[in-house]
Amino acid sequence: MATEGMAAPARLARARPAWLEGFLGQLIALLASLGIALLLGSLLIVAYGESPVAVYSAILKGSLGSADGIGYTLSIATPLIFSALAVAVCFKGGLFNIGVEGQYLVAMVTAAWAALTFDALPGPLLVFVVLLFAMLGGMVWAAIPGILKVKTGAHEVVTTIMLNGIAVSLLAWAINFPLKFTNAPPGQNVDLRTDLFSDKALIGDIGHYFGVTPGAHLSWLLFLAIAAAIVVWFLLRRTRLGYEARAVGSSPGSAKAGGVSIGATQLRLFLISGALAGLVGMQEILADKGYLGQNYVATLGFTGIAVAFLGQNNPIGIVFAAILWGVLSRGEVTLQIQTEVPREFIIILQGILILSVVITYQIAKRRLAARQLQRAGAAGELEDSAAPDESSGPRGPETAGSDAFEPADEGGR
Amino acid sequence: MPFTDIAVAIQISLTYFTIIYLTGIGGLFSERSGIVNIGLEGLMIIGTVTGAFGARFFTDTLGLGQPWGPILGLLFGALCGLLFAGIHAVATISFRVDHIVSGVVINLVAIGLARFLSQAFFGQATQSDPGGPHLAILNIPLLSSLPSGLGRAFQELSPIVIVAALMVFPVWYVLNRLRWGLRLRSCGENPEATRSLGVSVPLYRYQGVLLSGAFAGMSGAFLASEVIGNWREGQTLGLGFISLAALILSNWNPVRLMFFAWLFGFAVAIPLRLNDAPVISLLPDQFIRMIPYVVTIVAIAGFVGRVRPPAAAGKAYEGGGGT
Numbered sequence: 208m209a210t211e212g213m214a215a216p217a218r219l220a221r222a223r224p225a226w227l228e229g230f231l232g233q234l235i236a237l238l239a240s241l242g243i244a245l246l247l248g249s250l251l252i253v254a255y256g257e258s259p260v261a262v263y264s265a266i267l268k269g270s271l272g273s274a275d276g277i278g279y280t281l282s283i284a285t286p287l288i289f290s291a292l293a294v295a296v297c298f299k300g301g302l303f304n305i306g307v308e309g310q311y312l313v314a315m316v317t318a319a320w321a322a323l324t325f326d327a328l329p330g331p332l333l334v335f336v337v338l339l340f341a342m343l344g345g346m347v348w349a350a351i352p353g354i355l356k357v358k359t360g361a362h363e364v365v366t367t368i369m370l371n372g373i374a375v376s377l378l379a380w381a382i383n384f385p386l387k388f389t390n391a392p393p394g395q396n397v398d399l400r401t402d403l404f405s406d407k408a409l410i411g412d413i414g415h416y417f418g419v420t421p422g423a424h425l426s427w428l429l430f431l432a433i434a435a436a437i438v439v440w441f442l443l444r445r446t447r448l449g450y451e452a453r454a455v456g457s458s459p460g461s462a463k464a465g466g467v468s469i470g471a472t473q474l475r476l477f478l479i480s481g482a483l484a485g486l487v488g489m490q491e492i493l494a495d496k497g498y499l500g501q502n503y504v505a506t507l508g509f510t511g512i513a514v515a516f517l518g519q520n521n522p523i524g525i526v527f528a529a530i531l532w533g534v535l536s537r538g539e540v541t542l543q544i545q546t547e548v549p550r551e552f553i554i555i556l557q558g559i560l561i562l563s564v565v566i567t568y569q570i571a572k573r574r575l576a577a578r579q580l581q582r583a584g585a586a587g588e589l590e591d592s593a594a595p596d597e598s599s600g601p602r603g604p605e606t607a608g609s610d611a612f613e614p615a616d617e618g619g620r
Numbered sequence: 621m622p623f624t625d626i627a628v629a630i631q632i633s634l635t636y637f638t639i640i641y642l643t644g645i646g647g648l649f650s651e652r653s654g655i656v657n658i659g660l661e662g663l664m665i666i667g668t669v670t671g672a673f674g675a676r677f678f679t680d681t682l683g684l685g686q687p688w689g690p691i692l693g694l695l696f697g698a699l700c701g702l703l704f705a706g707i708h709a710v711a712t713i714s715f716r717v718d719h720i721v722s723g724v725v726i727n728l729v730a731i732g733l734a735r736f737l738s739q740a741f742f743g744q745a746t747q748s749d750p751g752g753p754h755l756a757i758l759n760i761p762l763l764s765s766l767p768s769g770l771g772r773a774f775q776e777l778s779p780i781v782i783v784a785a786l787m788v789f790p791v792w793y794v795l796n797r798l799r800w801g802l803r804l805r806s807c808g809e810n811p812e813a814t815r816s817l818g819v820s821v822p823l824y825r826y827q828g829v830l831l832s833g834a835f836a837g838m839s840g841a842f843l844a845s846e847v848i849g850n851w852r853e854g855q856t857l858g859l860g861f862i863s864l865a866a867l868i869l870s871n872w873n874p875v876r877l878m879f880f881a882w883l884f885g886f887a888v889a890i891p892l893r894l895n896d897a898p899v900i901s902l903l904p905d906q907f908i909r910m911i912p913y914v915v916t917i918v919a920i921a922g923f924v925g926r927v928r929p930p931a932a933a934g935k936a937y938e939g940g941g942g943t
């Protein structure tokens with residue numbers, strides 16, 4: 208691990224406490240923001256004349272209270288894990304991939320095309336090829352903002368948003384013309400869609416092993432998503448690319464001085480992000496529907512951003528954040544049936560949660576930085592005047608652009 | 621008559637110019653003060669739902685009628701946009717959250733909040749009843765009687781279109797001649813120097829961000845009430861981001877912003893009206909609908925190297941909450 212040595216020596220003595228402190232800080236911030244969200248949510252519930260305990264337990268019972276509920280929750284979480292990972296990979300390099308939305312739409316088109324075109328392939332190979340084409344589709348769509356960013360400096364937030372709009376039309380065109388169904392049963396009104404994929408292209412249900420209803424569409428993709436999280440974790444923490452990504456993300460200037468090609472790193476991150484984004488729509492077309500239709504699930508890409516923030520861009524945190532999101536989304540159903548609170552309450556609760564996570568996390572990060580600076584000051588490494596007072600946080604220039612959500616990272620290995 | 625088609629397309633482009641220009645002015649105040657605001661889309665979304673409600677509430681429920689009902693509806697949208705922008709202001713200025721992170725969150729939360737408000741206002745989560753009250757439309761004198769059908773471009777416009785076009789004068793004056801505007805700009809260029817003059821940087825930045833909410837909210841209210849006639853989920857169609865692109869291309873200048881707002885407005889009008897014009901009609905409908913987005917990407921990629929954003933925009937300012 209040649210790269211490890213670069214950050215380690217100066218910090219070796221304090222590495223472990225800083226790591227632990229970072230982890231604890233993160234945990235406290237997360238619990239605090241959960242508490243704030245639940246508290247504000249309770250106020251809203253009381254305003255509706257219901258009991259918070261009843262509402263929250265209805266949500267939990269609906270999502271985690273039965274095997275079926277857990278199945279639904281996990282299958283909601285599956286695409287969100289891919290989506291949030293795609294966001295997080297770019298985020299580590301200081302890039303905002305708001306285009307996961309468009310990338311997975313394009314990927315659904317390329318995957319559907321592959322599923323229909325390579326129909327003659329034997330089962331497992333066909334699934335593999337379809338997933339491959341999904342990742343390729345996502346990569347192509349993510350490469351566009353990547354190249355534009357590196358070559359022209361066009362900000363990825365604007366370009367990815369515009370590409371989302373284009374992807375919506377592209378998908379509509381694909382199912383209207385080249386991929387439009389040919390085998391509709393005569394005399395029936397069928398919604399616009401592609402032909403049905405053959406069964407061997409679909410991803411197997413795993414729900415029946417656990418007594419979950421097939422209606423939940425819990426599939427092997429869940430394991431693929433968890434595996435992807437582990438791979439991303441490894442990639443970001445243990446490889447050269449991950450090191451370069453974090454260097455570019457936290458301090459482009461020093462990364463460049465250190466010999467890292469910023470453009471090449473950013474482009475690679477976009478491609479990896481696009482490949483992950485490509486898998487977002489597979490739950491929909493390969494595990495659930497078995498075709499690509501005009502009533503596809505939208506906004507998974509945007510929800511992925513929220514889940515990534517909630518998981519604080521940590522791949523493992525993202526898995527849990529996606530499950531938490533699934534709990535809330537699934538709980539919407541029982542909320543609707545069992546209480547007087549409208550289902551839009553969930554969406555507000557999710558919004559409050561994101562806001563409080565972002566803000567508490569920022570506070571925790573600053574507290575942490577202040578404490579470390581103070582300790583460093585006490586150790587005589589810095590002048591006393593640099594030590595911050597508690598109220599105003601640390602002084603000194605800081606580019607806010609890229610290093611949010613990245614506390615105590617130097618000590619994190 | 622091809623002229624009539626073009627004239628109608630221009631008429632539509634003037635309407636979308638209004639939306640993009642108003643939102644762009646909002647972004648201008650925020651970014652000139654040093655706070656990057658990619659939450660414009662979300663602020664517009666709040667403006668659409670509250671503006672549609674406000675127009676109905678003031679016109680019908682309170683019985684104020686024309687023109688005060690629709691005008692108060694627009695102002696209500698602006699007020700709600702302003703309040704919602706307060707979240708972005710608190711997050712970025714007081715808590716120093718990354719501006720883009722906060723902006724993304726604003727956009728995410730706005731979608732949910734709009735549904736929630738719609739449920740409360742209209743009893744349905746994704747739209748209100750069509751045919752809401754709006755201001756009486758008018759023809760622009762002289763221009764509306766141009767020959768060969770071209771006059772059509774300046775007929776049946778909302779008075780807000782004229783208000784938006786005239787807005788360039790006060791905005792330019794405020795930013796270039798008034799002490800308040802000069803201080804606001806200096807907060808965006810060099811906050812440390814500004815602070816050393818005894819000016820409270822956070823105070824000006826709060827004002828900049830809140831103003832951006834007011835303008836974007838009014839723009840959203842205009843879209844819902846005056847252009848479409850009701851609130852529908854997703855009706856902003858990325859116009860907030862297109863406004864942001866226009867703002868960047870204008871080099872954060874209110875006069876140039878007029879041109880880019882109109883250019884993008886025209887790009888938006890093409891799929892709405894010119895889809896059977898020569899050349900364009902050869903494309904499938906779905907590709908025509910991509911035109912505004914493609915135009916935006918090409919423009920941003922082609923010109924972004926030549927613009928200079930406010931120097932301190934996007935950077936956290938550590939000067940504390942006081943002066």
